[in-house]
Amino acid sequence: MADKTPLFDAHVAAGGKMVDFAGWMMPVNYGSQIDEHTAVRTSAGMFDVSHMTIVDIDGPDAEAFLRKVIANDVAVLAEYQALYGAALNAHGGVLDDLIVYRLPKGYRCVVNASTREKMLDWFEAQALTNMRIEHKPQVMLAVQGPEAIAKLIAATDLTQLNIKPFFAAAHGDWLIGRTGYTGEDGVEVMLPVEQGLALWQALLDAGVQPAGLGARDTLRLEAGLNLYGQDMDETTSPLISNIGWTVAWEPAERGFIGRYALQGERTAPAHKLTGIILEDKGVLRHDQPVQTDAGPGLVTSGTYSPTLQRSIGLVRVPSGANGECSVDIRGTMKKARLVKPPFVRKGKILVN
Amino acid sequence: MSDIPTELKYAATHEWARLEEDGTVTVGISDHAQSALGDVVYIEAPELGLTVAAQEEAGVVESVKAASDIYAPIGGTVCAVNEALTDAPETVNQDPYGDGWFFKLTPTNAGDLDDLLDAEAYAEVCDDED
Numbered sequence: 001m002a003d004k005t006p007l008f009d010a011h012v013a014a015g016g017k018m019v020d021f022a023g024w025m026m027p028v029n030y031g032s033q034i035d036e037h038t039a040v041r042t043s044a045g046m047f048d049v050s051h052m053t054i055v056d057i058d059g060p061d062a063e064a065f066l067r068k069v070i071a072n073d074v075a076v077l078a079e080y081q082a083l084y085g086a087a088l089n090a091h092g093g094v095l096d097d098l099i100v101y102r103l104p105k106g107y108r109c110v111v112n113a114s115t116r117e118k119m120l121d122w123f124e125a126q127a128l129t130n131m132r133i134e135h136k137p138q139v140m141l142a143v144q145g146p147e148a149i150a151k152l153i154a155a156t157d158l159t160q161l162n163i164k165p166f167f168a169a170a171h172g173d174w175l176i177g178r179t180g181y182t183g184e185d186g187v188e189v190m191l192p193v194e195q196g197l198a199l200w201q202a203l204l205d206a207g208v209q210p211a212g213l214g215a216r217d218t219l220r221l222e223a224g225l226n227l228y229g230q231d232m233d234e235t236t237s238p239l240i241s242n243i244g245w246t247v248a249w250e251p252a253e254r255g256f257i258g259r260y261a262l263q264g265e266r267t268a269p270a271h272k273l274t275g276i277i278l279e280d281k282g283v284l285r286h287d288q289p290v291q292t293d294a295g296p297g298l299v300t301s302g303t304y305s306p307t308l309q310r311s312i313g314l315v316r317v318p319s320g321a322n323g324e325c326s327v328d329i330r331g332t333m334k335k336a337r338l339v340k341p342p343f344v345r346k347g348k349i350l351v352n
Numbered sequence: 353m354s355d356i357p358t359e360l361k362y363a364a365t366h367e368w369a370r371l372e373e374d375g376t377v378t379v380g381i382s383d384h385a386q387s388a389l390g391d392v393v394y395i396e397a398p399e400l401g402l403t404v405a406a407q408e409e410a411g412v413v414e415s416v417k418a419a420s421d422i423y424a425p426i427g428g429t430v431c432a433v434n435e436a437l438t439d440a441p442e443t444v445n446q447d448p449y450g451d452g453w454f455f456k457l458t459p460t461n462a463g464d465l466d467d468l469l470d471a472e473a474y475a476e477v478c479d480d481e482d
Contacts, residue, residue, distance in 0.1 A: 028390070028417070029390055032390075032391055032445075033390050033391050033416050033417070034391045034416065214390060214416060214417055218416060281394060281438075282394055282396070282414070283393060283394050283414040283419065285418075285419060303416060304391075304393040304394070304414070304416045306416070311394075330396075330412065330419075
């Protein structure tokens with residue numbers, strides 16, 4: 001039996017088509033995925049992401065612990081600043097990607113729903129002596145779009161919201177992060193379970209469009225953001241997953257897990273993860289084979305882009321691959337082109 | 353609850369079939385199918401003149417979410433395809449039993465339609481899936 005978030009009934013009431021995602025009953029859409037996508041690009045949409053795993057870590061060893069298990073370096077964070085990074089295994093493969101917030105007292109990590117057990121076990125196994133790990137169920141709502149912040153203010157007792165991108169702020173017992181997974185402005189609000197439904201309803205009344213997992217996937221793909229388990233996993237390093245920038249090599253003495261394995265790949269990774277646009281008609285999908293000027297590759301994510309009105313995807317190809325390529329879609333070779341993601345940011349198309 | 357017109361015949365794979373006055377059989381996908389697929393963005397139609405057996409692949413429908421095969425509900429030869437869907441695939445969502453039809457077959461044996469499900473039997477198939 002799949003778990004339900006505290007907003008399950010609200011999704012059903014809003015017409016959500018519920019599906020099992022990573023052991024959670026979540027809305028895939030509320031009617032039209034494309035309409036939900038467009039609402040986020042042009043106005044405001046909201047996603048229930050309460051299924052994601054919130055882990056609070058504090059104590060004297062918390063920082064040393066996170067500097068060990070995450071390839072990015074939390075030591076650079078100011079209070080309430082957030083950072084995106086990857087937890088690696090000893091072989092340099094990605095165990096998970098996560099966001100870490102530096103709070104006045106300790107850190108908050110948000111890891112994927114699909115990796116919950118694995119990451120909680122991994123954190124416990126790697127824990128240092130003087131620290132505490134607490135998995136804290138909360139309601140988490142991502143409110144995203146050019147009008148997201150204005151509508152959040154309209155829907156709540158907030159009078160203003162002055163948070164820089166990739167920072168957070170406390171508001172009573174809420175934590176509001178100016179983060180997201182859509183390529184649009186917006187926030188992710190974490191709040192106590194018993195307050196979640198009231199915020200959902202207030203946002204609904206303020207005209208925020210409920211958006212499901214379907215729109216979440218097309219939005220993140222247009223924004224060139226990876227989905228764990230699809231674009232990267234334990235067999236791929238961050239260096240071949242378009243998130244090499246999240247590996248903090250300095251200071252050189254910081255021995256994060258996976259560092260040694262990554263060293264060899266650092267100067268010349270054999271592969272890269274990049275963007276692909278289908279020139280012919282059809283839809284790119286996960287696992288379709290690609291032929292490039294530098295050798296074969298594989299589509300890791302593919303979909304129809306409502307903003308570009310054609311199919312786009314992410315693809316892992318040899319490092320030297322560029323320009324035109326072809327994709328095997330059900331036995332037919334179709335014309336495509338490699339491009340540098342993101343495809344869309346802040347409502348604007350960034351690729352030709 | 354999805355719309356299941358009683359005058360049509362259905363395959364358990366969610367295609368509908370309608371015998372036209374000229375003896376051809378029009379094929380599309382059911383309201384239940386289009387709703388399950390979500391926004392349809394691309395149709396790969398069968399080639400004109402292609403001869404297919406019942407339950408044989410005769411095209412692909414792609415929604416934002418996934419690709420699904422379309423099966424011929426009965427055997428026959430493809431005598432028309434709905435070219436309007438190339439530029440307006442969303443018609444499949446908007447009007448699955450009307451302008452959203454996929455192709456027409458000249459049936460090998462029109463009597464094969466009797467082997468398909470009626471609306472009541474098809475409704476049970478849909479209920480079992482929900």
